[in-house]
Amino acid sequence: MIFLASYSPSEIWSILVMQGFAGLSLFSVLLLMALGLAIIFGQMGVVNLAHGEFMALGAYVVYLCSQVVQDHMPAMAPYYFVVAIVIAFFVAGFVGMFVEWSMIRFLYRRPLDTLLATWGLSLVMQQAFRSIFGAREVTPTLPEWLMGSFKPTPDIDIPINGVFVMALSLLLTASLALFMFKSRTGLRIRATVQNRQMSGAVGINTGLVDRLTFALGCGIAGVAGAAFTTIGSTGPDSGQRYIVDTFLVVVFGGTASMLGTIASAFGIAQGQSISEFFMEGTMGKVATLMAIVVILMLRPQGLFASKVRT
């Protein structure tokens, strides 16, 4: 901590604020990534290794929208992004629904095989992205209002896209919680997770619920991918970079617990941004991942154990 001595108190304050913001921003990124998986893996128990590719799909949808808007209706350029996110949700959701119908539904009783099949799916999707959009990373043209940064004081510099991602992840978490705990469909989803046979007996179409749940998770992944276009470019293998982090967030939080997912995303994000402040980039990440794995070995059920009987 000696090197901090060379800064003035106000500068240290600014560093703390910006560092804290970096952690919060990483938190919202991780939370966005993990929300969809928390539903698919946490609730349904399906290991979807193609989850990252659904995020990339959402990102590519935004890219396509930005191209279309640029070519045909430049007047819409400032507003298209919001619409594009909604489109990304539906496109990823529909692809997810198709995948569930054609593949996943045959594999519910074989979790390890689902893992391999969805890995295969992720390879196919990656190559499809590469064939359609090319191997180079793409960036959509972002509306003006997402660029630049706040400057509350001369030293503090907070990027607007970070604030946007944060707001979106909070909004999404809140609406997901509302959906799961207050709506009829959410009730059906929770009922099916807790006791499939009983839910079927009281007249819930569990097959349909599974399809909707999977589609919802994929749709949320699409939104996450769409949001990530504001902070980075998208390539065919972007999805693969996210997948381990995403799974660790969900497993670390304790599956079947949304609160756990939020808490673990927060913990991992703060841990990683602090360790990256002191170490080189990759080693900071290695240290964080290692800490998570060690904690998981000591406490395999994750931070928040589920009370659901399986």
Add this chain to the structure above:
Amino acid sequence: MKKVYKHLFGGTEGAIGIALLALLLALVLPASLDIFRLNLVGKYVSYAFVAVGLVMLWGNAGVLSLGQGIFFGLGGYCMAMFLKLEASDPISTKIQSTPGIPDFMDWNQITHLPAFWMPFKSLPFTVFAVFFFPALLAYVLGTAMFKRRVGGVYFAVITQAVALIVSLGIDGNQGYTGGRNGITDLRTLLGWDIRTKSAQYILYYVAVALLIGCIVLGRTVLSTRMGRVLLAMRDREDRLRFSGYNVANFKIFVFALAAMMSAVGGALFVLQVGFISPSLVGIVPSIEMVIFAAVGGKLSLLGAVYGTLLVNTAKSLFSESFPQLWLFLMGGLFIAVVMLFPTGLAGIYGSARKFIVRLSTKWRGRSETMIPSATVVPTELVNMEGE
């Protein structure tokens, strides 16, 4: 004597299978391929060790590890460290600012050999390390997880995370591990040039012999009562636990065994191909090795070898001529194997064989004969990970 024969090779049937594989690898392929292609086959043979280990671990014990690349890499790195130290003697590295240490250390301003490299100056220690460290890591990971009853997909996800950690860790410490490029430019083993044609032939045969040895070892383990316990563990772990077996210890044993097999493969890979890099350790190679075993049939030790050879041949053919198609094909292979052929090549062979036997018995007008149970792939396999 007969009992030993049955245990080692699985009876006549099994012995024929092994003999055919040995014939293919030791005579047919060397006779029909030039040394460049044979060296490629040698590379695939070293992957086959991992696949054989996975048949033990995944097919028979029901534990899917997505981190076998770690052990392959550990074995490979142990071997590569020894070869690299031999290749960087003070005379051939005299242009460096510190002669006598590996070139990548010199590039990273390291002026003396790190302590953990020291023991790798000795070949006996290296050979010991190839077996010991992977087994130790498997023991530690296995104890931590199996004792707490972490299994199934959680185990798979965590081993995948460990594979990521290990590959990132190697990647990020260039001065000590060679970083992303890995350890390259390996030349001699105790003064014997491993890059010559004759050395490549010899190393290929060593790899084939050890692979056959691994298969026989696997057969032996599976034919004992231990093998029964492993199968029972895969199908109904809870019942086995209630019967008083310590399930975790069996899992740890088979995990460590598979790790050692993978490590031997890694060491042979380095000897034949002449380098190792973190790209062979991470998530992608680890999961690709699972598909080798799956294509061959996750229950069949021999099938795993054929699966490895087939997938890799397809890979090198396709990535030479249609690189865009390869990922589609590979992805499709994962999906098809899981959804359509859960028993892989061995399963197809098994049902074809059953069909022929039935035809021939019909033709001879005899009543149905029993097929030796060792070759029949159980039909319940489809539901084996049920619950």
